[in-house]
Structures are given as structure tokens and as C-alpha cells.
Amino acid sequence: MQIKKIGVIGSGTMGAGIAQLLVQNGYPVMLFDIDEKTVARAKESIESKLDRLVVKEKISLTTSELAKRNLSTTTDMTSFADCQLVIEAAPEKLEIKRSIFSQLEEICTKDSILASNTSSLSITEISGQSANPERIAGLHFFNPAPIMPLVEVVEGLKTASSTVETLVEFAKTIRKSPVMCKDTPGFIVNRVARPFYNEALRIMNDNIASVEQIDCIMKRAGNFKMGPFELQDLIGIDINFATTKSVYEGFHGESRFRPHYYQERMVQSGSLGRKTKGGFFEYDN
Numbered sequence: 001m002q003i004k005k006i007g008v009i010g011s012g013t014m015g016a017g018i019a020q021l022l023v024q025n026g027y028p029v030m031l032f033d034i035d036e037k038t039v040a041r042a043k044e045s046i047e048s049k050l051d052r053l054v055v056k057e058k059i060s061l062t063t064s065e066l067a068k069r070n071l072s073t074t075t076d077m078t079s080f081a082d083c084q085l086v087i088e089a090a091p092e093k094l095e096i097k098r099s100i101f102s103q104l105e106e107i108c109t110k111d112s113i114l115a116s117n118t119s120s121l122s123i124t125e126i127s128g129q130s131a132n133p134e135r136i137a138g139l140h141f142f143n144p145a146p147i148m149p150l151v152e153v154v155e156g157l158k159t160a161s162s163t164v165e166t167l168v169e170f171a172k173t174i175r176k177s178p179v180m181c182k183d184t185p186g187f188i189v190n191r192v193a194r195p196f197y198n199e200a201l202r203i204m205n206d207n208i209a210s211v212e213q214i215d216c217i218m219k220r221a222g223n224f225k226m227g228p229f230e231l232q233d234l235i236g237i238d239i240n241f242a243t244t245k246s247v248y249e250g251f252h253g254e255s256r257f258r259p260h261y262y263q264e265r266m267v268q269s270g271s272l273g274r275k276t277k278g279g280f281f282e283y284d285n
Contacts, residue, residue, distance in 0.1 A: 011042030015089035017145030115139035123156035185250025233273030
């Protein structure tokens with residue numbers, strides 16, 4: 001199947017980042033959110049980022065202008081009727097995602113592929129009430145989507161092999177490195193990453209080393225580009241905590257994935273990282 005037009009649901013950090021990535025690579029995109037102000041703000045932010053890329057000589061002015069023309073916005077999901085691919089990047093709540101996919105099945109053609117950007121929820125569970133689960137799969141981008149090279153293509157229990165193959169080939173057209181994985185809690189990256197965050201939180205809480213020391217050691221000795229605390233601030237401590245909870249519950253309470261209470265306290269206090277100008281570190285902008 002040739003993908004000519006793509007719908008993106010959700011204009012938050014991930015949805016807007018995915019939309020930017022797609023238009024930069026020549027795809028017409030319809031970006032959806034529930035109200036006009038939210039989606040208009042996302043469009044303005046994407047256009048501003050494209051302008052900065054031109055100034056930094058990362059992309060040409062021609063590419064930027066074409067990308068802007070390829071970006072449309074909507075608050076009406078029926079606008080996806082002629083999309084061959086719809087990528088859902090809504091909040092990580094099962095009931096929201098199930099509702100979205102139920103609506104999409106009524107709107108989109110039977111040949112269209114419906115993909116979720118979920119980082120930890122089960123694709124099989126999301127598509128469990130679907131009439132056509134074979135066309136539903138995971139397409140998990142990492143933040144920031146225009147930059148991070150990896151994409152996880154997640155195969156649910158009833159996802160068709162043709163759906164997976166199409167998404168793998170599609171990911172290559174947007175200059176990503178796709179990796180196929182089965183529908184297990186946390187998939188690959190978020191499962192591997194849980195000890196990175198959780199053990200760092202335990203070391204900090206046991207007063208063995210400070211946040212600054214742990215991040216410095218991981219970057220200097222481990223050659224990580226970001227330490228576990230700086231990375232939590234970038235992702236959003238609330239999102240990171242929700243992912244850890246999801247993986248922990250998905251493995252039925254396996255102790256090695258247990259969330260740390262200090263991270264929960266950070267969420268309760270509203271200190272969520274860069275987006276609130278403060279988390280484990282403080283940010284001016």
C-alpha cells in the first residue's frame with residue numbers, strides 16, 4: 001500500500017514532533033486535537049521549529065516551505081477519511097485510545113493502517129474491541145521525534161504481518177531505523193530503560209550520590225548523552241512514572257520494575273521537568 005496522506009491524533013509534544021518529522025519528509029499531514037486553540041498553537045510551534053532549522057542550515061528554505069504547505073490541522077476526526085495511515089499520539093490512557101480507534105474504524109477505509117504511538121500500553125489490549133485488529137499496530141517514536149533515529153514497530157497478537165511490513169518500510173522513508181518487536185510490556189527500549197531510571201532513583205534516595213553526580217558519572221564514564229535525571233526532565237517525570245507503572249503492572253508486579261515513591265512525589269508536587277521549568281534540575285526556558 002502506498003501511503004500518500006497521514007493523520008496524526010494529538011498535538012502535544014509527541015504528536016507535534018511526529019507531524020513535524022512527517023512534513024519534513026514530504027508527507028501531507030492532517031494534525032488533530034480536540035480544540036482549535038490547542039492545534040493552532042502546535043502548528044505555530046512546528047512552523048517556528050522549521051524556521052530555526054533553516055537558520056541553522058539543517059534544512060533548506062524550499063524544504064521548510066513545502067513542509068509548511070503539507071501541514072493541515074483539524075478538530076474533526078472525519079478529516080482522516082482519505083488517510084492511508086493514522087498515528088495516534090493521545091494521552092497514555094487505555095480508554096482514550098480505545099475510543100479513538102473505535103471512531104477511526106468508522107471513518108477510515110478498511111485498507112488504512114491505524115497505529116498507536118503508545119510507549120507501554122498493550123497493542124493487543126488497545127485493539128481488543130476492534131472489528132479489524134489486523135490493521136492496528138504500534139509505531140513508537142522517541143522524544144524528540146524529528147531527531148531520535150529509532151522507531152519500534154509493535155506487533156499485537158492479531159496484527160497482520162503485512163501491516164508490520166508496511167510500517168517498517170514506511171519508517172525507512174522518513175529516515176528512521178525501525179525495529180520490530182512483539183507486544184510485551186514496555187516493548188524493547190522502555191523495558192531496558194526501567195533499571196536505568198529506577199536504580200538511579202534508589203542510589204539518590206540512599207544518599208550514595210547526588211542527582212548531579214549520578215548524571216555526570218553516566219555521561220563521562222558510561223558515555224551516555226544524558227544522565228537518567230536529565231532524561232526524565234526532558235521526557236516528563238509524569239510520563240516516565242506512568243510508563244514505569246505500566247511496565248510494572250504488565251509484568252504483574254515483578255519487583256525489578258517497581259516504581260520509586262520519590263518519582264511519584266515529584267509528580268504529585270507538579271515538578272515534571274522541562275515543561276514545568278523544574279524537575280530534578282531547574283530550567284529558565
